[in-house]
Each structure stands twice: as C-alpha cells, then as structure tokens.
Amino acid sequence: MRQGRRWRQCRAVFALLSVLTFAGCGVTRLQTARTVPAGHTRATVAVGIIHNDVRDFVAKNVAAAPLDIMIRHGATERMDWGVRTFMGTGALVDVKWNALAPASKTALALSAGLGGAVVDAIGHVPLSITFSHEVLPWFTPYAALGYGTYFIFGYDGSRDPNAHYAARTWTGDGLLSVHVGVELARASGRALMLEYAYARPGVDDPGDFFKFASNHFVAIGFQSAGGGRRPDTDDVSPSD
Numbered sequence: 001m002r003q004g005r006r007w008r009q010c011r012a013v014f015a016l017l018s019v020l021t022f023a024g025c026g027v028t029r030l031q032t033a034r035t036v037p038a039g040h041t042r043a044t045v046a047v048g049i050i051h052n053d054v055r056d057f058v059a060k061n062v063a064a065a066p067l068d069i070m071i072r073h074g075a076t077e078r079m080d081w082g083v084r085t086f087m088g089t090g091a092l093v094d095v096k097w098n099a100l101a102p103a104s105k106t107a108l109a110l111s112a113g114l115g116g117a118v119v120d121a122i123g124h125v126p127l128s129i130t131f132s133h134e135v136l137p138w139f140t141p142y143a144a145l146g147y148g149t150y151f152i153f154g155y156d157g158s159r160d161p162n163a164h165y166a167a168r169t170w171t172g173d174g175l176l177s178v179h180v181g182v183e184l185a186r187a188s189g190r191a192l193m194l195e196y197a198y199a200r201p202g203v204d205d206p207g208d209f210f211k212f213a214s215n216h217f218v219a220i221g222f223q224s225a226g227g228g229r230r231p232d233t234d235d236v237s238p239s240d
Contacts (some may be wrong), residue, residue, distance in 0.1 A: 029179045029195045030221045032132035032142040033107035036100045038072035042226030044070045046193065046220030068219065073225075077102050090117025092124060105134040120154030127173075131181075138186065144179040147202065155209035160189060166206035174202030174213055183223075193221035 028048060035183035036042045046068040086092040094113025100106060109132050115124040119133040128146030135141065147170040181195030197217040202210055 006238035008096055027146075027148065027175065027177055027199050027215070028195055028197055028217055028219045029128070029130060029144045029181065029220060030068065030070065030148070030195055030223075031051070031072070031096075031130070032140050032183050033108075033109035033130040033133040033144075034132060034140075035078060035080040035096055035109065037070045037102075037228055038074040038076050040069065040226045041073045042189065043224045044068075044072075044193065046070075046219050046221030048217055051216045052213045068221070072096075074226075086115045086124065087119060087122055089119045090115060090122065092126070095224045096130075107132050120152060122154065123151035123172075125149045125151075125168040128177075132183075138184060140185065140204070142179075142181050142183065142211070144177075146177045146179070148175045148177065149173070149203075150175070150212075152205075152208045152210045169205050170209030172201045172203050173208065173210060175199045175204065175212055176202045177206060185223075186225075189223070190225045191223040193223055194221045195221070 003230065024145050028046070030044055030046050045168055048068065050066065050233045068085060070082055072080050072082035074080045075095075081090055081093070083093050092113055092115030094111050096109050096111040098107050098109045111126075111128050111130070113124075115126070116122060117124075126146060126148040128144050130141050130142060130144040132142035145223070151170075151172045164204045177197055179195060179197040179198040181193060183191045183193055185191035195218070197219070198214070199212075199217070200214040201212040
C-alpha cells in the first residue's frame with residue numbers, strides 16, 4: 001500500500017517537473033524594443049499558460065506552465081543579442097537592433113534568430129518587429145509582430161511503408177504571432193514583464209507529419225538589473 005502511494009506521489013512530482021521544465025517554444029517576447037546597454041547583461045525568468053482548442057496543456061490535472069529563461073547582452077548602443085531556452089531540450093539565439101536613438105522614449109526594433117531542439121529534432125528561424133514607448137519611467141507598454149518558421153523532423157518514424165505520403169515542401173511550418181505586453185521597471189533595470197500573445201498557423205509543410213493549431217499565451221516574467229533604464233531618464237520611480 002505504501003509503495004503504491006509513494007509510486008503515485010513520485011509520478012505526480014515527475015509530471016509536475018516535466019511541465020515546469022518544458023521550456024518555452026520561443027513564441028513569447030518578454031522584452032520591449034529597447035536593447036540592453038552595451039557591455040551589460042540582463043536575465044529574464046518567466047512562466048506562462050498556453051491554451052488552444054485542440055489540446056489541453058495539463059499534466060496530472062496541473063495546468064502546463066512552461067518555464068522560459070532568457071539572457072541578453074548589450075553589444076552596441078543599439079544592438080544586443082540573447083539566448084533562451086527552446087522546447088525544453090534546445091536553445092534559441094537572436095540578435096536585436098533598435099532603429100531609434102537609445103535616449104528616445106520610443107524604440108523600434110528588428111530581430112532575427114536561429115534555434116533548435118533535440119526532442120522531435122526541431123529547427124527554428126524567428127523574425128520579428130517590436131515597438132515600445134516609455135509612458136512613464138517605470139511603465140513601458142510594447143507590441144510586436146513576429147513570424148517563426150519551424151522545421152520539424154522528429155515525426156517521421158511512424159510511416160507505413162505501404163502507404164503514400166505527401167512529400168516535404170521544405171517551407172517549414174510557420175506561426176504568425178501578435179504580442180502585447182508591459183514592462184514595470186525599477187531604476188536599477190529590474191522589471192516585471194506581463195505579456196499576452198496570439199499565434200496562428202501560416203505556411204504548413206504537409207510532409208513533416210505535423211500541423212500547428214492557433215494558440216493563446218499568457219506569461220509573467222521577472223527581469224534582472226542590467227544597465228538600468230533608458231539613458232537620461234528622470235529617476236521618479238522607486239530605486240533599489
């Protein structure tokens with residue numbers, strides 16, 4: 001009896017850890033258009049909820065809350081680069097460039113990246129444009145539009161040798177995503193990030209045995225200090 005109970009408890013803990021360690025799929029932004037100041041490093045840790053009409057993201061009746069970890073480093077005044085977890089067993093690297101002056105309250109950034117994950121053998125190429133405006137020194141809303149291409153190779157193993165299947169088109173599976181969020185920041189650069197994102201399928205490669213559904217994402221993130229806020233910002237928010 002005790003062994004059975006312990007086994008069920010272990011299974012429940014394992015399921016919960018599996019949910020928490022299934023790192024983000026690279027859709028959420030969790031950042032404004034502003035880049036990290038040159039020479040500084042900033043980390044973000046976030047959790048989120050995913051919902052669609054096809055699949056319930058739960059494990060042992062616990063809602064799936066993918067863990068997202070991102071580290072960004074400022075390369076120049078207008079450019080930074082980052083690395084984040086991707087699909088639990090991979091990483092996503094990207095570069096972001098702010099087209100506007102760093103001292104401006106408004107920022108407009110373009111970013112591109114490359115990522116991959118071992119499980120399901122996934123490759124990923126994301127592109128996005130992000131706009132943000134500092135309404136108050138501690139309050140910056142942002143919006144982003146992105147398109148990510150996913151090359152999926154890990155679903156080929158169940159083919160029936162006697163059946164005929166569509167050939168790969170090598171376009172990958174595309175997701176068009178829209179993001180809105182806010183950054184609530186302190187003078188040091190520490191911040192609370194809140195974001196909603198909606199992603200819907202674009203191009204579909206019929207030969208990869210996979211098809212995306214439309215998804216809703218809600219995420220909350222905690223950002224470390226790393227170079228403070230925008231240059232020349234009047235310090236009217238709480239300091240650390």
